[in-house]
Amino acid sequence: MIDPAILPDSFVSLAMSAGETWGGAAAMSGLVGIVGGGVAAVAAWALSRHAHRRNHDALRRIAQFATDRAEDAETPRPPIEGEYADVIHAIERAADDTYKRAQEARQKSRACEIELGLAKAELSYLEAILHTISDAVVVTDAFNEVALANPAAAKALDFELDGSAQQPVDRVVRDAQLATLIKDTRDSGDCSRRRRMEKRLPTSDGERVFDVTLASLGDKTPRDPDADQDTPASTRSNGVNGVVTVLRDVTQEREIAESKSHFVSSVSHELRTPLSSIAAYIEMLIDGEAEDPESREEFYRIIQTETTRLARLIDNMLNISRIESGIVRAQRERILLTPIIREALDVMAPQAEAKQMELIDKLSPVQDYVFADRDMMYQVVLNLISNAIKYTEQGGTVTVTSDVDREARTLTFQVADSGVGIPEDALPKLFEKFYRVQDNSKMANGTGLGLNLVKHVVENVHDGTIRVTSKRGEGSTFICELPFAENP
Amino acid sequence: MPTALVVDDEAHIQHVVSLKLRHDGMEVITASDGSEALALAINHRPDIIVTDFQMPGLTGLELSTAIREHEELADTPVLMLTARGFGLTDEQLAQSRIGDVMTKPFSPREMLQRVHSLLQQSQTSTERQAA
Numbered sequence: 001m002i003d004p005a006i007l008p009d010s011f012v013s014l015a016m017s018a019g020e021t022w023g024g025a026a027a028m029s030g031l032v033g034i035v036g037g038g039v040a041a042v043a044a045w046a047l048s049r050h051a052h053r054r055n056h057d058a059l060r061r062i063a064q065f066a067t068d069r070a071e072d073a074e075t076p077r078p079p080i081e082g083e084y085a086d087v088i089h090a091i092e093r094a095a096d097d098t099y100k101r102a103q104e105a106r107q108k109s110r111a112c113e114i115e116l117g118l119a120k121a122e123l124s125y126l127e128a129i130l131h132t133i134s135d136a137v138v139v140t141d142a143f144n145e146v147a148l149a150n151p152a153a154a155k156a157l158d159f160e161l162d163g164s165a166q167q168p169v170d171r172v173v174r175d176a177q178l179a180t181l182i183k184d185t186r187d188s189g190d191c192s193r194r195r196r197m198e199k200r201l202p203t204s205d206g207e208r209v210f211d212v213t214l215a216s217l218g219d220k221t222p223r224d225p226d227a228d229q230d231t232p233a234s235t236r237s238n239g240v241n242g243v244v245t246v247l248r249d250v251t252q253e254r255e256i257a258e259s260k261s262h263f264v265s266s267v268s269h270e271l272r273t274p275l276s277s278i279a280a281y282i283e284m285l286i287d288g289e290a291e292d293p294e295s296r297e298e299f300y301r302i303i304q305t306e307t308t309r310l311a312r313l314i315d316n317m318l319n320i321s322r323i324e325s326g327i328v329r330a331q332r333e334r335i336l337l338t339p340i341i342r343e344a345l346d347v348m349a350p351q352a353e354a355k356q357m358e359l360i361d362k363l364s365p366v367q368d369y370v371f372a373d374r375d376m377m378y379q380v381v382l383n384l385i386s387n388a389i390k391y392t393e394q395g396g397t398v399t400v401t402s403d404v405d406r407e408a409r410t411l412t413f414q415v416a417d418s419g420v421g422i423p424e425d426a427l428p429k430l431f432e433k434f435y436r437v438q439d440n441s442k443m444a445n446g447t448g449l450g451l452n453l454v455k456h457v458v459e460n461v462h463d464g465t466i467r468v469t470s471k472r473g474e475g476s477t478f479i480c481e482l483p484f485a486e487n488p
Numbered sequence: 489m490p491t492a493l494v495v496d497d498e499a500h501i502q503h504v505v506s507l508k509l510r511h512d513g514m515e516v517i518t519a520s521d522g523s524e525a526l527a528l529a530i531n532h533r534p535d536i537i538v539t540d541f542q543m544p545g546l547t548g549l550e551l552s553t554a555i556r557e558h559e560e561l562a563d564t565p566v567l568m569l570t571a572r573g574f575g576l577t578d579e580q581l582a583q584s585r586i587g588d589v590m591t592k593p594f595s596p597r598e599m600l601q602r603v604h605s606l607l608q609q610s611q612t613s614t615e616r617q618a619a
Contacts, residue, residue: 277504
């Protein structure tokens with residue numbers, strides 16, 4: 001409580017002068033007509049003093065009341081009597097009422113502030129969640145303006161995230177078909193059904209395939225007020241209207257599916273070819289088409305060759321799968337690589353001869369040991385030489401060179417051909433499983449597994465490296481580098 | 489005696505198909521790829537072509553399309569053998585005027601029957617045209 005003595009001077013003096021004037025006026029009107037002269041003057045003075053005192057008390061009480069209210073303190077209210085009691089009570093009631101309303105308003109405002117704070121926190125929480133989602137998400141409102149979007153959406157749909165909010169959807173989503181679909185979904189207002197489509201969009205990472213899902217947030221279907229209680233909340237309209245559009249990048253899945261389907265068709269072709277020979281020659285034998293013993297022997301030999309081929313193909317596929325899954329155990333030992341390369345050259349000689357090609361042996365006379373699995377390295381060399389023959393035109397050359405680097409303690413061998421070469425854009429994908437150079441695939445059959453196997457064996461099993469240099473129309477060189485085997 | 493052109497890059501398949509047709513009394517010429525086959529077809533005008541689908545140079549489809557550009561080969565029936573289980577549409581086959589398709593592994597016995605029926609159809613249509 002505040003002592004009236006320290007109330008601002010101006011306030012007290014104003015109250016006093018008001019009381020004086022008011023008291024004086026009352027005395028004048030009450031007594032002038034009844035008594036006159038000095039008595040009257042004395043009585044008037046006395047009365048005036050009394051009235052002045054009461055006015056002063058009343059004003060003090062109101063001032064105190066106002067001060068306490070301003071400070072949210074309760075003012076003790078001793079009973080008040082006299083002619084101003086009613087006025088004071090009326091003022092106090094009005095003030096109480098105003099105070100109550102002001103307090104209510106303050107409370108409401110505080111509640112609103114809290115709610116706003118919570119809403120803001122919730123929004124930034126939602127935005128933070130939205131930003132971590134790798135799928136592209138765009139939320140549009142009832143006016144088809146962007147309400148929320150995440151960085152993935154900005155990337156997929158190629159727009160600036162900052163400043164995208166409250167922009168018309170067709171200004172942000174530049175793909176006309178998608179923008180129209182978002183608007184249609186909002187107009188339908190049917191949130192029971194999701195719309196899905198596959199969309200190819202140009203992005204900074206090239207063309208990507210997206211699985212697009214659109215869900216409406218609102219429900220425009222008229223509601224039955226009686227049934228509403230029983231309707232699950234999820235299907236009830238929540239007064240929100242808008243559309244959530246989610247774009248999932250499925251480019252990789254599509255590529256994998258495509259390469260798998262290509263692999264299956266490729267493998268089925270590779271398996272069917274030897275199987276066809278086996279089946280056909282057996283039928284010929286049954287039908288007695290091999291009349292003499294020489295013919296019969298030839299047929300049996302063909303069946304045997306094709307069976308071996310079939311088995312090798314299956315082995316190749318299984319080897320890759322085993323190496324990939326880490327099941328295969330390499331039996332590494334100190335071996336010389338040159339005899340293995342010479343063996344492969346001998347095996348491939350008939351194929352080279354059939355294409356009038358020259359196989360050139362430029363293997364280093366210096367022999368060094370590598371710590372390797374003999375069979376696996378043989379497969380590597382055979383694969384590289386076989387590829388070189390396959391992708392070189394008739395009359396070309398294949399040169400096998402080896403070299404040792406004593407300082408680096410490595411042995412390098414390379415298989416160079418004078419063939420068709422590999423397009424530059426195909427080089428990074430060359431060692432990928434199932435990958436085949438499209439331009440060259442007509443030259444020879446293949447599963448797209450050979451070079452993948454080579455890379456696995458050289459790099460994962462033998463800690464070596466394999467790389468390729470190539471020029472279209474001039475040929476390719478595959479360079480394999482293996483570490484020396486240390487002396488035991 | 490009808491002449492057959494047998495085209496396959498797989499030597500063993502080419503051999504067995506040729507043998508089956510020769511044993512039936514047909515004259516057989518062989519090619520190992522599509523381009524060689526086209527040149528042989530133009531020079532020898534075979535009565536029927538039995539070809540693989542996937543091979544170096546031209547595919548079986550491309551070969552069948554290419555021969556139609558030569559008037560004398562326009563009606564030559566083509567039987568295609570393919571190791572591809574799927575991927576060829578009826579439309580593609582009709583466009584290239586492939587008379588019949590067999591999936592590998594195939595039966596040489598059945599192959600011979602189909603060659604006979606293609607030759608029969610071809611002969612009937614030639615007779616009808618002549619009449």
